[in-house]
Amino acid sequence: MQAFALLLKSSPVIPVLTIERVEDAPPLAVALNEGGLSVVEVTLRTPAALDAITAMKRAVPGLIVGAGTILKPSDLDAAMSAGSDFIVTPATTAALVAPLKACGVPVIPGVATPSEVLERLDDGFEVLKLFPAEQYGGAATIAALAAPLPQARFCPTGGIGRDKVASYLALKNVVGVGGSWIATNKQIADGDWAGITENARAAAGFAKPGL
Ligand SMILES: O=C[C@H](O)COP(=O)(O)O
Numbered sequence: 349m350q351a352f353a354l355l356l357k358s359s360p361v362i363p364v365l366t367i368e369r370v371e372d373a374p375p376l377a378v379a380l381n382e383g384g385l386s387v388v389e390v391t392l393r394t395p396a397a398l399d400a401i402t403a404m405k406r407a408v409p410g411l412i413v414g415a416g417t418i419l420k421p422s423d424l425d426a427a428m429s430a431g432s433d434f435i436v437t438p439a440t441t442a443a444l445v446a447p448l449k450a451c452g453v454p455v456i457p458g459v460a461t462p463s464e465v466l467e468r469l470d471d472g473f474e475v476l477k478l479f480p481a482e483q484y485g486g487a488a489t490i491a492a493l494a495a496p497l498p499q500a501r502f503c504p505t506g507g508i509g510r511d512k513v514a515s516y517l518a519l520k521n522v523v524g525v526g527g528s529w530i531a532t533n534k535q536i537a538d539g540d541w542a543g544i545t546e547n548a549r550a551a552a553g554f555a556k557p558g559l
């Protein structure tokens with residue numbers, strides 16, 4: 349997790365991708381990488397997602413490709429078999445905790461309440477995802493959590509458009525943010541690789557203040 353946290357320091361904005369057609373995965377990987385991004389998340393929300401993870405890694409060796417929307421242990425097994433470099437969950441059930449801890453790659457478990465934050469810290473997770481971030485109070489909520497739970501680090505996702513990224517990254521307890529704005533479902537469907545590269549360049553231009 350430490351190496352991953354270090355990677356996020358240099359590139360703290362993660363595109364959250366939903367890929368309908370596996371043939372879109374290679375040009376999408378190239379477009380994002382050309383824009384300067386080296387960490388991406390593919391949600392397991394489509395039948396193509398697992399093959400897309402493998403295809404992106406093949407298309408751009410060195411690209412760090414994580415799997416999101418891991419809801420149950422079998423999703424995790426499938427994501428690991430596809431070669432996922434990290435794992436993200438929108439929420440974290442008791443059944444998922446042990447398999448997540450044992451999976452061998454960095455995990456960002458989803459949380460939405462202070463109790464869940466504390467539970468995941470007690471489980472040993474270091475970086476948590478507030479999801480859906482904007483709907484649960486956004487940057488103000490994460491700032492407030494720092495008072496009783498300063499050891500928690502967040503990589504929030506959900507409603508964080510380009511205009512909101514800086515306000516999250518300004519917080520001490522935020523190490524990164526995820527968002528779909530970098531490669532929207534429409535852009536992927538339209539094959540708008542140039543537009544995606546442009547958005548990726550904007551995303552890659554964000555840095556943690558003070559670094
Ligand atoms: O479920 C939503 C995604 O994880 C993030 O998408 P969003 O940036 O459009 O909210």
Ligand SMILES: CC(=O)C(=O)O
Nearest residue numbers: 416417436437438505
């Ligand atoms: C929202 C997200 O990142 C996930 O579905 O895991």
